[in-house]
Amino acid sequence: MQEKYYELKIQPSSHLELFSDFLDSSVEVGFEETDKGFIVRSEDDLEALAWGLEQFALALSEALSEEISVDTKIQEKENEDWISAYQEGIEPVAVGKFYIHPTWSEPSSDLENIKIDPALAFGTGHHPTTASCLKAVSAHVKKGMEVVDVGCGSGILALAASKLGAEVDLCDTDSVSVENTKENFALNETHYREIWEGSINATDKEYDVVIANIVADVLIFIAGDLKKATRSKLILSGILDKYEEKVQKKFSDMKCVERIVDGEWISLVMEK
Numbered sequence: 001m002q003e004k005y006y007e008l009k010i011q012p013s014s015h016l017e018l019f020s021d022f023l024d025s026s027v028e029v030g031f032e033e034t035d036k037g038f039i040v041r042s043e044d045d046l047e048a049l050a051w052g053l054e055q056f057a058l059a060l061s062e063a064l065s066e067e068i069s070v071d072t073k074i075q076e077k078e079n080e081d082w083i084s085a086y087q088e089g090i091e092p093v094a095v096g097k098f099y100i101h102p103t104w105s106e107p108s109s110d111l112e113n114i115k116i117d118p119a120l121a122f123g124t125g126h127h128p129t130t131a132s133c134l135k136a137v138s139a140h141v142k143k144g145m146e147v148v149d150v151g152c153g154s155g156i157l158a159l160a161a162s163k164l165g166a167e168v169d170l171c172d173t174d175s176v177s178v179e180n181t182k183e184n185f186a187l188n189e190t191h192y193r194e195i196w197e198g199s200i201n202a203t204d205k206e207y208d209v210v211i212a213n214i215v216a217d218v219l220i221f222i223a224g225d226l227k228k229a230t231r232s233k234l235i236l237s238g239i240l241d242k243y244e245e246k247v248q249k250k251f252s253d254m255k256c257v258e259r260i261v262d263g264e265w266i267s268l269v270m271e272k
Contacts, residue, residue, distance in 0.1 A: 004043075004076050004077065004078065005041055005042065005043045005076075005077055006041070006042055006043070006044070006045060006046045006074055006075070006076055006077075007039060007040070007041050007074070007075045007076075007077055008039070008040040008041075008042075008046040008049060008050060008072060008073070008074050009037065009038075009039055009072070009073045009074075009075075010023075010037045010038040010039070010040065010053060010070060010071070010072055011036050011037035011070065011071040011072075012037055012057065012068070012069070012070045012071075013057075013067070013068055013069045013070065013071075014066075014068055015060060015064075015068060016037065017215045017216075017238060017240065018060060018215065018217075019037075019038065019053070019056070019070065020033070020038070021215065022052075022053070022056050023038060023040070024174065024177075025174065026049065026052060027040055027049065033127065037071075046074055047074065050072040050074060053070050053072055054070060054072065056070075057069055057070040092105050092108075093131070094108070094111060095131045095134040095135060095138075096134050096135045096137065096138030096139070097111060097112050097138040097160075097163075097164070098111055098112050098113075098114055098134050098137075098138065098160050098163070099111035099112065099113050099114070100114045100116055100134075100156065101113065101114075101115060101116075102115070102116065102117050103115050103117055103187070112160070112163040112164070113163075114156060114159050114160060114163065114188060115184075115187050115188050116154060116156060116184060116187075117187070128262035128263055128265040129213050129237045129238045129262075129265050129267065130156060130157070130213065130237075131262060132237055132260040132262050132265065132266075132267035133157050133211060133213050133235060133237045133267060134156075134157065134160055135260055135267075136211075136235045136237075136258065136260060136267060136269050137157060137160045137161055137164070137209075137211070137235070138160075138164075139258065139269075140209060140233050140235070140258075140269060141160075141161045141164050141166050141209055142164065142165070142166070143164060143165030143166070144165060144166070144167075145161075145165075145166045145167070145207075145208040145209055146166070146167050146168075146169075146205075146206075146207045146208050146209075146231075147161040147166040147167070147168045147169070147207055147208065147209045147210075147211065148168070148169040148170065148171070148200065148203075148205070148207045148209075148210050148211070148229065149161070149168065149169075149170045149171075149211045150171055150199065150200045150210060150211065150212040150214070150222075150226065151171075151172055151173070151177075151199075151212060151213060151214040151218075152170040152171065152172045152177060152178075152181050152195075153172065153177050153180075153181070153213070154177070154180055154181060154184055155170060155180070155181030155182075155184045155185060155192075156184070157211050157213060158170045158181070158192060158211070159184060159185065159188055159190055161209070161211070162185075162190045162191065162192065163188075163190065166208075166209070167193050168192050168193060169192065169193050169194045169195065169203070169205070169207070170192055170194075170195045170196075171195065171196050171197070171198055171199060171200060171202065171203075172197065173197065173198060173199055174197075175197050178195060178196075178197050181195060182195065199222060199225065200212075200222065200225045200226060200229050201222070201225040203229065205229065206228075206229060206230070206231040207229055207230065207231055208231050208232050208233065209230075209232065209233045209234075209235065210226055210229050210230045210233070210234045210235070211235045211237075212226055212234070212235065212236055212237070212238075213235075213237040213238050213267075214237075214238045215238045215239075216238065216239045216240060216243035216244075216246060216247050217243075218238075219236055219238070219239070219247055219250070220246060220247060220250045223250045223251060227251070227253070227254065227272075230254075230270075230272060231272070232271060232272060233257070233269060233270065233271050233272075234251070234254065234269070234270040234271075235267065235268075235269050235270075236251070236267065236268045236269075236270060237265075237266075237267040237268075238265075239265065239266040239267065239268065240264055240265065240266070241261075241264050241265070241266055242264075244266045244268075247268065248268070251268075251270050254270035254271060254272055255270065255271045255272075256268055256269070256270055256271075257269050257270070257271045
Protein backbone atom coordinates (compact mmCIF):
# COMPACT_ATOMS: atom_id res chain seq x y z
CA MET A 1 0.00 0.00 0.00
CA GLN A 2 1.32 3.44 -0.95
CA GLU A 3 1.85 6.12 1.68
CA LYS A 4 -0.46 8.58 -0.10
CA TYR A 5 -3.74 8.43 -1.99
CA TYR A 6 -5.80 10.96 -3.93
CA GLU A 7 -9.35 12.07 -3.16
CA LEU A 8 -11.38 13.77 -5.89
CA LYS A 9 -14.53 15.60 -4.76
CA ILE A 10 -17.02 16.20 -7.58
CA GLN A 11 -19.96 18.61 -7.38
CA PRO A 12 -22.01 18.96 -10.60
CA SER A 13 -24.36 21.93 -10.93
CA SER A 14 -27.17 19.60 -12.12
CA HIS A 15 -27.90 16.23 -13.76
CA LEU A 16 -26.28 14.14 -11.03
CA GLU A 17 -27.67 10.95 -12.57
CA LEU A 18 -25.80 11.58 -15.85
CA PHE A 19 -22.54 12.26 -14.01
CA SER A 20 -23.13 9.06 -12.02
CA ASP A 21 -23.42 7.14 -15.31
CA PHE A 22 -20.21 8.76 -16.55
CA LEU A 23 -18.35 7.70 -13.40
CA ASP A 24 -19.83 4.18 -13.60
CA SER A 25 -18.22 3.76 -17.02
CA SER A 26 -14.96 5.58 -16.19
CA VAL A 27 -13.92 4.61 -12.67
CA GLU A 28 -12.69 1.09 -11.94
CA VAL A 29 -12.26 1.62 -8.17
CA GLY A 30 -15.86 2.70 -7.60
CA PHE A 31 -17.03 5.94 -6.04
CA GLU A 32 -19.02 7.30 -3.13
CA GLU A 33 -22.24 9.28 -3.57
CA THR A 34 -22.83 12.33 -1.37
CA ASP A 35 -25.77 14.72 -1.04
CA LYS A 36 -24.26 17.12 -3.56
CA GLY A 37 -22.08 14.92 -5.74
CA PHE A 38 -19.46 12.20 -5.59
CA ILE A 39 -16.08 11.27 -4.12
CA VAL A 40 -13.48 9.15 -5.91
CA ARG A 41 -10.46 7.82 -4.04
CA SER A 42 -7.47 6.17 -5.68
CA GLU A 43 -3.75 5.64 -5.27
CA ASP A 44 -3.44 6.76 -8.91
CA ASP A 45 -3.43 10.40 -9.99
CA LEU A 46 -6.98 11.62 -10.68
CA GLU A 47 -6.14 14.70 -12.76
CA ALA A 48 -7.20 12.95 -16.00
CA LEU A 49 -10.56 12.03 -14.49
CA ALA A 50 -11.14 15.63 -13.31
CA TRP A 51 -10.37 16.88 -16.84
CA GLY A 52 -12.71 14.25 -18.30
CA LEU A 53 -15.52 15.40 -16.02
CA GLU A 54 -15.05 19.00 -17.15
CA GLN A 55 -15.19 17.92 -20.80
CA PHE A 56 -18.28 15.85 -20.06
CA ALA A 57 -19.97 18.90 -18.53
CA LEU A 58 -19.17 20.95 -21.62
CA ALA A 59 -20.55 18.23 -23.89
CA LEU A 60 -23.74 18.01 -21.81
CA SER A 61 -24.16 21.78 -21.94
CA GLU A 62 -24.01 21.69 -25.72
CA ALA A 63 -26.25 18.62 -26.07
CA LEU A 64 -28.94 19.84 -23.67
CA SER A 65 -28.68 23.56 -24.52
CA GLU A 66 -28.27 24.60 -20.90
CA GLU A 67 -25.44 25.75 -18.66
CA ILE A 68 -23.95 22.75 -16.82
CA SER A 69 -20.76 22.96 -14.78
CA VAL A 70 -18.84 20.72 -12.45
CA ASP A 71 -16.61 21.67 -9.55
CA THR A 72 -13.70 19.30 -8.91
CA LYS A 73 -11.17 19.35 -6.09
CA ILE A 74 -8.27 16.92 -5.68
CA GLN A 75 -6.52 16.39 -2.35
CA GLU A 76 -3.54 14.19 -1.51
CA LYS A 77 -4.04 12.36 1.77
CA GLU A 78 -2.25 10.00 4.07
CA ASN A 79 -3.10 6.46 3.07
CA GLU A 80 -5.21 4.44 5.42
CA ASP A 81 -7.63 1.63 4.81
CA TRP A 82 -10.30 3.99 3.48
CA ILE A 83 -12.26 1.18 1.81
CA SER A 84 -12.65 -0.53 5.18
CA ALA A 85 -13.53 2.81 6.78
CA TYR A 86 -16.22 3.36 4.15
CA GLN A 87 -17.60 -0.15 4.56
CA GLU A 88 -17.77 0.20 8.33
CA GLY A 89 -19.95 3.26 7.79
CA ILE A 90 -22.51 1.28 5.76
CA GLU A 91 -25.50 0.42 7.90
CA PRO A 92 -28.01 -2.31 7.02
CA VAL A 93 -31.29 -0.99 5.62
CA ALA A 94 -34.82 -2.40 5.79
CA VAL A 95 -36.99 -1.60 2.75
CA GLY A 96 -40.35 -3.21 2.09
CA LYS A 97 -40.02 -6.96 2.58
CA PHE A 98 -36.22 -6.84 2.44
CA TYR A 99 -33.24 -6.36 4.73
CA ILE A 100 -30.08 -5.38 2.84
CA HIS A 101 -26.94 -5.91 4.84
CA PRO A 102 -23.20 -6.45 4.34
CA THR A 103 -21.76 -9.87 5.14
CA TRP A 104 -20.17 -8.60 8.36
CA SER A 105 -23.52 -7.69 9.95
CA GLU A 106 -26.25 -9.94 11.35
CA PRO A 107 -29.20 -10.88 9.12
CA SER A 108 -32.82 -10.12 9.96
CA SER A 109 -35.06 -12.79 11.47
CA ASP A 110 -38.22 -11.17 10.04
CA LEU A 111 -37.40 -9.94 6.51
CA GLU A 112 -35.96 -11.42 3.32
CA ASN A 113 -32.19 -10.97 3.64
CA ILE A 114 -30.05 -9.71 0.78
CA LYS A 115 -26.29 -9.65 1.31
CA ILE A 116 -24.46 -6.90 -0.57
CA ASP A 117 -20.87 -5.95 0.22
CA PRO A 118 -20.50 -2.35 -1.03
CA ALA A 119 -17.40 -1.48 -3.02
CA LEU A 120 -17.93 2.28 -3.04
CA ALA A 121 -20.54 1.96 -5.79
CA PHE A 122 -24.24 2.20 -6.52
CA GLY A 123 -26.79 -0.51 -5.72
CA THR A 124 -26.76 -1.16 -1.96
CA GLY A 125 -30.37 -0.18 -1.21
CA HIS A 126 -29.47 3.19 0.30
CA HIS A 127 -30.09 5.31 -2.81
CA PRO A 128 -33.70 6.57 -3.09
CA THR A 129 -34.20 5.02 -6.55
CA THR A 130 -33.09 1.58 -5.37
CA ALA A 131 -35.15 1.82 -2.19
CA SER A 132 -38.26 2.85 -4.16
CA CYS A 133 -37.81 -0.07 -6.53
CA LEU A 134 -37.50 -2.46 -3.59
CA LYS A 135 -40.83 -1.14 -2.28
CA ALA A 136 -42.39 -1.71 -5.70
CA VAL A 137 -40.95 -5.22 -5.94
CA SER A 138 -42.33 -5.96 -2.45
CA ALA A 139 -45.82 -4.94 -3.57
CA HIS A 140 -46.01 -6.27 -7.11
CA VAL A 141 -43.78 -9.35 -7.48
CA LYS A 142 -45.29 -12.70 -6.53
CA LYS A 143 -44.06 -16.28 -6.45
CA GLY A 144 -43.91 -17.90 -9.88
CA MET A 145 -43.78 -14.64 -11.83
CA GLU A 146 -41.25 -14.07 -14.60
CA VAL A 147 -39.23 -10.89 -13.96
CA VAL A 148 -36.42 -9.12 -15.81
CA ASP A 149 -34.12 -6.45 -14.35
CA VAL A 150 -32.97 -4.06 -17.09
CA GLY A 151 -29.75 -2.23 -16.22
CA CYS A 152 -29.25 -4.53 -13.26
CA GLY A 153 -26.16 -2.85 -11.74
CA SER A 154 -25.41 -4.86 -8.60
CA GLY A 155 -28.38 -7.17 -9.26
CA ILE A 156 -30.09 -6.15 -6.03
CA LEU A 157 -33.57 -5.73 -7.54
CA ALA A 158 -33.55 -9.10 -9.29
CA LEU A 159 -32.17 -10.64 -6.09
CA ALA A 160 -35.17 -9.20 -4.27
CA ALA A 161 -37.60 -10.61 -6.85
CA SER A 162 -35.88 -14.00 -6.66
CA LYS A 163 -36.18 -14.00 -2.87
CA LEU A 164 -39.95 -13.69 -3.36
CA GLY A 165 -39.99 -16.76 -5.59
CA ALA A 166 -39.89 -15.15 -9.04
CA GLU A 167 -37.96 -16.55 -12.01
CA VAL A 168 -35.53 -13.78 -12.93
CA ASP A 169 -33.49 -12.68 -15.93
CA LEU A 170 -31.08 -9.73 -15.93
CA CYS A 171 -29.17 -7.54 -18.36
CA ASP A 172 -26.80 -4.58 -18.30
CA THR A 173 -24.78 -2.85 -21.00
CA ASP A 174 -21.81 -2.71 -18.58
CA SER A 175 -19.74 -5.90 -18.37
CA VAL A 176 -18.51 -4.99 -14.86
CA SER A 177 -22.11 -4.83 -13.63
CA VAL A 178 -22.86 -8.22 -15.18
CA GLU A 179 -19.92 -9.80 -13.35
CA ASN A 180 -20.80 -8.00 -10.11
CA THR A 181 -24.36 -9.31 -10.37
CA LYS A 182 -23.14 -12.88 -10.85
CA GLU A 183 -20.97 -12.52 -7.73
CA ASN A 184 -23.88 -11.15 -5.68
CA PHE A 185 -26.19 -13.98 -6.71
CA ALA A 186 -23.49 -16.47 -5.70
CA LEU A 187 -23.01 -14.62 -2.40
CA ASN A 188 -26.74 -14.96 -1.70
CA GLU A 189 -26.89 -18.54 -2.96
CA THR A 190 -29.72 -17.41 -5.20
CA HIS A 191 -30.63 -18.51 -8.74
CA TYR A 192 -31.15 -16.48 -11.90
CA ARG A 193 -32.30 -18.00 -15.18
CA GLU A 194 -30.40 -15.88 -17.67
CA ILE A 195 -28.10 -12.84 -17.69
CA TRP A 196 -26.61 -11.04 -20.65
CA GLU A 197 -24.51 -8.01 -21.53
CA GLY A 198 -26.75 -5.66 -23.46
CA SER A 199 -30.23 -4.23 -23.18
CA ILE A 200 -33.78 -5.58 -23.20
CA ASN A 201 -33.94 -5.54 -27.01
CA ALA A 202 -31.66 -8.61 -27.02
CA THR A 203 -34.57 -10.85 -26.01
CA ASP A 204 -38.03 -11.53 -27.46
CA LYS A 205 -39.43 -12.85 -24.15
CA GLU A 206 -42.34 -11.29 -22.29
CA TYR A 207 -42.29 -10.89 -18.50
CA ASP A 208 -44.93 -10.44 -15.83
CA VAL A 209 -42.82 -7.63 -14.35
CA VAL A 210 -40.10 -5.58 -16.05
CA ILE A 211 -37.86 -3.50 -13.76
CA ALA A 212 -35.87 -0.59 -15.20
CA ASN A 213 -34.00 1.59 -12.70
CA ILE A 214 -31.93 3.70 -15.09
CA VAL A 215 -32.35 7.42 -15.88
CA ALA A 216 -35.25 9.26 -17.48
CA ASP A 217 -33.60 9.87 -20.86
CA VAL A 218 -32.72 6.18 -21.27
CA LEU A 219 -36.19 5.06 -20.14
CA ILE A 220 -37.68 7.27 -22.85
CA PHE A 221 -35.20 6.06 -25.46
CA ILE A 222 -35.92 2.35 -24.86
CA ALA A 223 -39.61 2.76 -24.03
CA GLY A 224 -40.76 0.67 -26.99
CA ASP A 225 -38.50 -2.24 -26.04
CA LEU A 226 -39.57 -2.06 -22.38
CA LYS A 227 -43.28 -2.10 -23.27
CA LYS A 228 -42.79 -4.93 -25.77
CA ALA A 229 -41.19 -7.06 -23.03
CA THR A 230 -43.94 -6.28 -20.48
CA ARG A 231 -46.78 -8.78 -20.07
CA SER A 232 -48.35 -6.99 -17.12
CA LYS A 233 -46.38 -4.47 -15.03
CA LEU A 234 -43.41 -2.19 -15.62
CA ILE A 235 -41.46 -0.62 -12.75
CA LEU A 236 -39.70 2.57 -13.88
CA SER A 237 -37.19 4.35 -11.65
CA GLY A 238 -34.25 6.74 -11.73
CA ILE A 239 -36.62 9.59 -12.66
CA LEU A 240 -35.90 13.07 -11.31
CA ASP A 241 -39.17 14.90 -10.59
CA LYS A 242 -38.54 17.51 -13.30
CA TYR A 243 -38.49 14.74 -15.93
CA GLU A 244 -41.53 12.82 -14.71
CA GLU A 245 -43.95 14.47 -17.14
CA LYS A 246 -41.77 13.46 -20.11
CA VAL A 247 -41.64 9.85 -18.90
CA GLN A 248 -45.38 9.72 -18.15
CA LYS A 249 -46.12 11.03 -21.65
CA LYS A 250 -43.92 8.36 -23.27
CA PHE A 251 -45.71 5.60 -21.34
CA SER A 252 -49.20 7.15 -21.56
CA ASP A 253 -50.57 4.00 -23.26
CA MET A 254 -50.11 2.24 -19.90
CA LYS A 255 -51.94 2.89 -16.63
CA CYS A 256 -49.96 4.27 -13.67
CA VAL A 257 -51.01 2.10 -10.69
CA GLU A 258 -48.45 3.38 -8.17
CA ARG A 259 -46.23 6.45 -7.82
CA ILE A 260 -43.46 6.35 -5.20
CA VAL A 261 -41.78 9.64 -4.23
CA ASP A 262 -38.52 9.93 -2.30
CA GLY A 263 -37.22 13.49 -2.26
CA GLU A 264 -36.62 14.58 -5.86
CA TRP A 265 -36.74 10.98 -7.17
CA ILE A 266 -39.85 9.35 -8.64
CA SER A 267 -40.60 5.68 -9.31
CA LEU A 268 -43.64 4.62 -11.34
CA VAL A 269 -45.43 1.29 -11.58
CA MET A 270 -47.18 1.07 -14.94
CA GLU A 271 -49.66 -1.60 -16.02
CA LYS A 272 -50.90 -2.74 -19.42
